[in-house]
Amino acid sequence: MGSAEQRYAFNKPLCLAITLLCLALLSALWLAVQQRIGSEREQAINAAMRANSNLTIAFEQDIFRTLKAAEQVAAFTREGYLRYGKPPDLRGWVQRQVIREDIFTIISVVDAQGAIIASTQDTSPDVNYADRNFFLAQRDNAHDTLFISRPVLGRVSGEWRIPLSLRITLPDGSFGGVVVMAIDPAYLTSFYQQADLGAHGLLGVTGLDGYTRGRNIGGEVSFNQDARALPWFIRHATQPTGNFVDDGEPDGIRRIISYRTLGDYPLMAVVGTAYDEAIASSLHRRTGYLLAAGASSALILCFATAVILGMARQRAITLALQISEAGQAHAARHDPLTGLANRVLFQERCMRTLESARRHGTWAAILYLDLDGFKGVNDHHGHARGDDLLLQVARRLKRHVRATSEDTVARFGGDEFAIVLGNLHTREDAERIIHNVLQALCQPFDLSGTEVAISASIGAVLYPTHGTDLDALIGRADTAMYAAKNAGKNQFVWWSEQMQAD
Template sequence: MPLPRPTDAAPSAPRHSEPLPLDLTIAMACVIGLSVIWLMTLQRIAHERAQAIASAMEANANLAIAFEQQVHRTLKAAEQVASFVREQYLNHADTLDLRRWETQGVIRDAMFNVVSVVDERGDIVRSSRLPLRVNYADREFFTTQRDVVPDLAQDALHVSQPVLGRVTGRWQVPLSLGIWRKDGRFAGVVVLSVDPATFTDFHRQVNLGPGGLLELTGLDGTVRGRKIDEDRGFGMDASDLPWFQRRAKAPAGSFVNEDGPDGVSRIISYRTMADYPLMVTVGTPSTSELASTQQRRGAYLWLAGSVSAGLLLLTALLLLALSRQRVAARALEASEALFRATFHQAAMGIVHLSPEGHILLANDKFCGMLGYDMAELRERTIFELGDPDHQQEARFLLRKRLSSDSVAALPEVEKTYLRKDGSLLWVCEALGVVQDRQGEPERVVAVVQDITARKALEARLSHDAMHDVLTGLPNRLMFHDRLSQVLESARRRQGLAAVLFLDLDGFKEVNDTLGHAAGDELLRQVARRLEACVRAEDTVARIGGDEFGVVLATVAQSGDCEQVAAKILEALTQPFALATHEVQISASVGGALFPAHGEDMDSLLARADTGMYAAKREGKGRFCWRDLASDPAAIEATAPAKS
């Protein structure tokens, strides 16, 4: 009988699933175990690598901020010098002597190789170097400043591409500031030459390790300065570099660059400067930053391979994995310790703030600058450390930074702090915001640079440019400026003003017989006596040699001027006690009254000068309004007769 086909058979009873074979169960368990082990291993490797890269990016981003601030300070110092030279050139072009300024230390910054003033035709008309017949009309820094529309918003320092200097004969980066007259006409440029290596001297403050990269690049795509290890370069085209191309999408950022300009893979952080068309770049080799991670990666792979050899070693391998995890934790702690050490050894003050201004953390430099320890700082806000009169301004600046959508830091601000001992500290401060994962401000990082010495230098430069070095009195420039202001005020109120010229009688004999040191001391004593003879609103100036000038801001009548002159003559006839001798001199004084003797400065000065010489001809030791030979009725007041 033939066997029935399946379709002919009767329905059978339901059958239970048979258990899988033990070998298949073990194989599946092994596959599952291996899958879990390898998945965890690869995730751990990826996680640690991501952590190492993130830590390196954070460190490089902080270095990029510090590098940007150094370049910003360098350019700001250049802009201040150029602005000062421009102001002096516009107001006192005939007397501007940059070589003498450099010799006398008015221009003291060693980073400027040469400071020059170029007129509207491109010719050098003033320079801190020997006079050279050099024309800069074809230079990019000249044409750029010449073609710009004069506007306060565009009046900024121009950082040119590196060029071979025609004065120094060396490669330089020209820094220029345009000069415009009051009517808007272009009058030339002030140009300062800087060695390209100056911009990458930041490596002296930090150690980027072998293969470290520092670069300052213009937004025109030309490198102003690049340093890799000890190799320096400039003038290269950076338009094809990844960080230059990324800047077009984001003004600041960090990323891993697998193929650098020298073929080295680096972790790159770049920032676009806020005030200048420049960007800074900091890079550290990926191999050095990921060395410890690569070592742990090999260990993880070996561990996973050992686990794959048999599930019997599962417990031992798990214990080993826990051991490796402890090693990774210790490495992370070591990395955090390294960050803390770098944080506290930074060359500038760094402080972490809450969005409300409370101090969370400060490095040793910041504590030392203010004289507080960390415990004392945590009890204060950043506003309480500043000038009480400017606390609202500081709060506004913090709110403005927190509300800014830009990742680039706002321009640095110069402000004051009060040290613990009550003394004043001038700082240059920049604020950066750290955001959480939701994009909300988590903390504010303030980078603070002590500029107290620079502020003192600026005050000294301003004082020295307008005062006589020997006597401390205003010099001829300041005398003319004060007289111009007094005349303008007198015109507005339709009042009187006066100017006196006086020349010392007998000074030459003291100088010739007792020496120049005695003559200098006599001039200083004369200056003090003259100051005691006038009011606070009046001006006493040394015009030159033994000539002095006095501006009387307000005069009720001509007799007031005569009274001041008589007071001066009386004061100067009193004996002067010098180091080894007692001497007696007198003075010849001439005066001019506004508006009776003239309505402009030149006519008044000429009238006072004429009166002074008339007083000398009449026997010295007296005051004259004008030349007695032409006006017999001129008023004069003589001093007491000499002994």
């Protein structure tokens, strides 16, 4: 027995094999730890980007509502002036709360020579706006658009304000002056109070002329900075919307940035959170991972070679089984080409969505999509490019469902897709998404340098209006899809009782 133990302990090939196994296990351990650390850091960054992107959308809508309200007040004032031939009683409007928003209480009507002929505030007869950008821009403006000036020091209020002006065009088409109102730059970034951006968060509104209308960094408001060299301003010229990690502009603090260019106004909204704050939790876990890996390495080196080999084999078997089971479970519920939900997973998601709609008293919609022209692309360009086209279609569909809702996109096979939309409050909510999907699929696709165009026919049903049974709803959506194809394709059709399957 002792002889056998000596041979095992001193067998050079066996000792070498055990040593190599230990080194391999240590290498695998540290590689996995580094990958885990890197993966969690990327997950934290991606989560911050998604959160910032959603905040930017909300911030953009907040800016849009403010400017649209200002434009309506200015248009109302102008209409009164043009209709009655004299300036309206602006001060009386404020006193009688015809104008109720505090931010719109500084309003003036300025004639074609730049003189103030009506205002909500006391004004000096010496005040003239003929040299102001908001006046000059509207004098030469051939379109009825709101001009959003850079912040200026008010000649009436004596405070920094952002003038918003609307051109007054006389009945003969000549320039008759402007309606101008002024808002506080701090108001544009008051959304900062609602957003959780951390101690070094950034929220800003920048004009497409390259100058900030308002910026809030860590609660400190500023304005009128030159933003033309900032990375998000440079990017917007080629990419109106985006997310990225910047290099520490404008104050040396590295941030995760999300920005959007407003569609109706020459502005862009920017939201940023400090990079270090976003990954702080992953850095904390990183220390734990390193300590755990160090302790494990010490134990591995101290254990007997036979125990180490047994534990390593058991761990390898366990991991292999877990990976295999996870892969089988995923494959059983997802489309192998696109990674979308398959029919099985789609039906499960539908059941949850319909139950949620029933419980909350909302609506849900099921869409059945069939691509128009896919067979021609597949036949002419080959199956490989046909698969590429299906992958691009899947990506576009996923972009047009709401990430924070109960929406799910699925592929049923071939060129047939399905979408369930949850948490709908009106029929128009669904129609808006459907139109976006149709528009997205009409845009050309690039298949390795070859541009192709397709469209989609969509059949839609509304729960509970068109039924409550899931199989029946999917079947009716399919029927409505064929009705859309028969009606000319590239459109959607709601199911109706008049539709009967042949």
